[in-house]
Amino acid sequence: MKVLVLGCGSIGRRHARNAHALGAEVVLCDVDEGRMHDFGEDIEASGYFTNFEEAAKHSGCEAAIVATPSNLHIESARALLSSGIHVLMEKPLCTSVTEAIELKPLVRDSGLVFMMAHTFRFRAEWVEMKRILDMNLLGRIYSAESMGGWYLPDWHIHEDYRFEYAGQKKLGGGVMLTGFSHMFDVATWLFGDIQKITGARMQLSDLEIDVDDAVICTLQTSRGIIVTMTEDFLSRCPRRTLRINAEHGYMEADFNRKTLRVWDARKKRFAPGDKKACTNERDCFKILEDGVMYDPNPEISPLQYSGNDAYSSELKYFFEMVESRRTSFDLDIDAGIKVLEAMHHAGIEDWTDCKEEK
Numbered sequence: 579m580k581v582l583v584l585g586c587g588s589i590g591r592r593h594a595r596n597a598h599a600l601g602a603e604v605v606l607c608d609v610d611e612g613r614m615h616d617f618g619e620d621i622e623a624s625g626y627f628t629n630f631e632e633a634a635k636h637s638g639c640e641a642a643i644v645a646t647p648s649n650l651h652i653e654s655a656r657a658l659l660s661s662g663i664h665v666l667m668e669k670p671l672c673t674s675v676t677e678a679i680e681l682k683p684l685v686r687d688s689g690l691v692f693m694m695a696h697t698f699r700f701r702a703e704w705v706e707m708k709r710i711l712d713m714n715l716l717g718r719i720y721s722a723e724s725m726g727g728w729y730l731p732d733w734h735i736h737e738d739y740r741f742e743y744a745g746q747k748k749l750g751g752g753v754m755l756t757g758f759s760h761m762f763d764v765a766t767w768l769f770g771d772i773q774k775i776t777g778a779r780m781q782l783s784d785l786e787i788d789v790d791d792a793v794i795c796t797l798q799t800s801r802g803i804i805v806t807m808t809e810d811f812l813s814r815c816p817r818r819t820l821r822i823n824a825e826h827g828y829m830e831a832d833f834n835r836k837t838l839r840v841w842d843a844r845k846k847r848f849a850p851g852d853k854k855a856c857t858n859e860r861d862c863f864k865i866l867e868d869g870v871m872y873d874p875n876p877e878i879s880p881l882q883y884s885g886n887d888a889y890s891s892e893l894k895y896f897f898e899m900v901e902s903r904r905t906s907f908d909l910d911i912d913a914g915i916k917v918l919e920a921m922h923h924a925g926i927e928d929w930t931d932c933k934e935e936k
Contacts, residue, residue, distance in 0.1 A: 579897060582607060582639035582663065584630050584654055586614045587743075588734055589668060590645035594621055596890045597643070600897065607633040630654050634661040641691075641900050643893075644668055647743040648750025652677045655692075659684050664691040666896045670759035671914030673750040675922050678915050685911050691899045693907075694914040696763040700891040702882040703833055704764065707820065710829065711768060716842060717825030721804040722769060724761060724820050727792075727813030730785060744811070745787035752789030754779050754921050757809035762797075762920045763913060765807070770799035771916065775923045781930040783812050790930055797920075830876070836883050839876035846873040 579602045583594045586608035594604050598621040605625035608614040614626055627633035630650075634642075634657040641664040644654045651672045658665050671678050671694065685692045698704045711719070731739040743749035744756045766772060777795025785791055792810040799805065818833040827842040848854060848862075850869035862873045884891075899907060 579641060579900070580605065580639045582633055582637045582642040583645060584633065584642060585645035586610065586617055587645065591617055592886070592889055593643045593645055593893065596886070596893050598622065600893060605633065605637045605639055631657045634658050634663060639663055641666070648673050648755060649748065652681060655681060656684065659688045659690055662690065664900045666693050666695055667914065668695045670755050670921070671911070671918055673755065675918045678918050682911055682915070689905060691903065691905055692911045693896050693899060694909050695892060696760065696909060696913060697888050697892050698760050698764050699767060699909065700895070701884040701888040703831065703884060706882065707831055708768060716827050716829060719769065719803050719822060719824045722820060722822045724805065724807045726757060726761065726818045727810040728816040729814050730811035740786045745789060747788045753793045753809050753811055754790055758793060758921055759917055761807055761809065762917045765797055765799065765805050766916060769803040769805055770801035772797050772920045773800055774798040774925070775920060776925040778927045778929040785811065795926060831881055833881065836881045838879050838881045841876040
């Protein structure tokens, strides 16, 4: 397969390396010609373009990966689809719900594969969480709490964070469009379609950016599950946790520490007089007046970490869709539109002017 990669930033280079490793012929397109050619030598790129429209028309590629700043996604997609090229689109789909909805008929009428790169669905650790939830081990799910963040200047340490697309409004940056484009998709995948949402996007720090650097929101899904999410660009120690509260206990994943904690009341709760109850006060506690004893220590097991494997699996899946010409599947354009609709929901208030004046 001959693949065109639009954008030679960090994610574009990753996709290009993986495509080359999977045996594809790679063509590159980037406005920074020097960077593009330097990288192209590493993967034996067969062609170079500095204009995406020219690349779409003349590269001779069967498929393309769009890894440009978010504000350029729609124009690139239109050019590629018009040239008969299948598309793997980096998240988010674009910066405007209206543009996304207008693109959908073009995708449908083209008969081409259009896939969203929602990589978390291919990460072994998230797949394991999905597997456990599908097994219904803890009964009905009531709520979930997701917390994530990293320090933006540390994201790409060799580049000036002020010029990163994530830190610039005109390029489609901000926590909402970058971080929540993953997490809203995960929420839909694990807990059901998002039906209601409230929250706020904020600018709390003195980082030299013109976008939100923190967002907090609460979702209600079609399954009646309440999900609270917090994301930011401010966490000096990166974090990514998910706690799921259910009928019989809870499950908590720490994706950075690679641990999964499961607490099941059927194993950890002891009625008064239960001979199985532990008597060591350091391991168990009594908090209710009726004398119920609880062992608060969860069962801890290792959680896998995918690394680049997730991106490689994602690309293999895209290639499979292209080869089978499946145009309707779980990560098609509708998946990207759902995320955008959630991110642009009226319930997300703008608190970016909430910093204390000096």
